[in-house]
Amino acid sequence: MAASILTSADRATLTAPNLPTLTARILCTDLAGLRSQALGLAEAAGFATDCRTIVPKTPWNYLSPMLWPDARCAVAPAALAPPDGNLLIGAGGAAARLIAALRRPDLPGVIIQHPRMDLDRFDVVLAAKHDDITGPNVIVTRTALHRVNEAVLAEARARWAPVFAALPRPLVAVLIGGSNGRYRLDTAAARALGGGLAAMMDADRVGLMLTPSRRTDAAARAALHEALAPRGAYLWDMTGENPYFGMLALADAIVVTADSVSMVSEAVATAAPVMLARLPGKSTRIGAFMNDMIACGRARDFAGRLAIWPTAPLNDTPMAAQSLRRLLGI
Known part of the structure; x- marks a missing residue:
């Protein structure tokens, strides 16, 4: 070159x-x-x-x-x-x-x-x-x-704070991916994840705001809604503007499904602790990335409870x- x-x-x-x-x-x-x-x-x-x-x-x-x-x-x-x-x-x-x-x-x-x-x-x-x-x-x-940086987060924080003001604190953002040929987020996996998130809401009294992605199928969204909506969680219904950046900006902690390197990378670019929700399936490359995030202390596996520890943004x-x-x- x-x-x-x-x-x-x-x-x-x-x-x-x-x-x-x-x-x-x-x-x-x-x-x-x-x-x-x-x-x-x-x-x-x-x-x-x-x-x-x-x-x-x-x-x-x-x-x-x-x-x-x-x-x-x-x-x-x-x-x-x-x-x-x-x-x-x-x-x-x-x-x-x-x-x-x-x-x-x-x-x-x-x-x-x-x-x-x-x-x-x-x-x-x-x-x-x-x-x-x-x-x-x-x-x-x-x-x-x-595209996540402090300027983007500051603008999103100001814009979306009123929307989530009534939710309890600490406030947990949940980022949901979907089945992708290597990992599976079907109805059974969504129910298991919804059960873990519901247990966290009950035990730790957190406010919860959840956004699915285009890869999240309707049955998985329905299973998450069934588990979380009765507990007062905010679940984006995929109409209007996605509050994704607002959730990243306002979160005291983040739970993200471990099927997407991009979503986890955006989560760890914030100052919030990141918990990885593992899904059924396997990818050597994606798994290695997730394990690296845990090894460097930037993420932990989600186990149905809120975890808070000192963190700093990681953004290359x-x-x-x-x-x-x-x-x-x-």
Whole structure:
């Protein structure tokens, strides 16, 4: 990889006063976790963003992106339409194939997550510690990238405090994921989790606010509602604006299902203690991340009781953004 991707004229433009910042074209499939990582990195690096959703065309939507002969022909044209922007940032396997095909000397390509292809096809690769890859163009992070920072939390705290003002204290936020091919959150698992959360409400007299995700199926949501609503818990009904950031900002403690590296990374970026609700299933990579969060003292396993211990925010997104600009020479 060249020591500097941009020309000296480009760098001079960046440092000149009152001139536009660089624009990053964001490329990923329609998954909130992937989009949040790419946007979080771009925003922390000070880039403007142009978000494009990768929509595979038939028959390529039935195949793994690893089998696409040319990603430019496999996706709907909206992701490829001008303007190009100044650099490409993507997350996930489909984005990796597309960015490798679109990258040019004047259009650097940045991929988040292990691309499962030659690392030299990208100018910068951002990989998690549990991906176990290194290289001169690789930035390794302990947590997933995201958009949670103190400014976002402060704004959310002010906005959502009145909504949750009547709930008892301490206030516990519960972040619910869903089945994903490696972990299972079916009705039985939701009932078990709901029982543990109900036991915490009864024993520790906490206020509880819960938000599901798009991956949480209706039966699991119903099981959680049955266990918690009669006890006065707030459960977001998936209508209107998601109070997710408000819950992160206001929580004295957080319980999060351990199926999602992104959700846990956002939780540990706050100052609140984080408890992991394990789900049936197994993933070596996701499990290693969760165990790392416990080993460093940032998280503990949820056992049906409130746990409070001294913590500090853990957030590698600012470091990754600074390292990205350094590797790109900007």
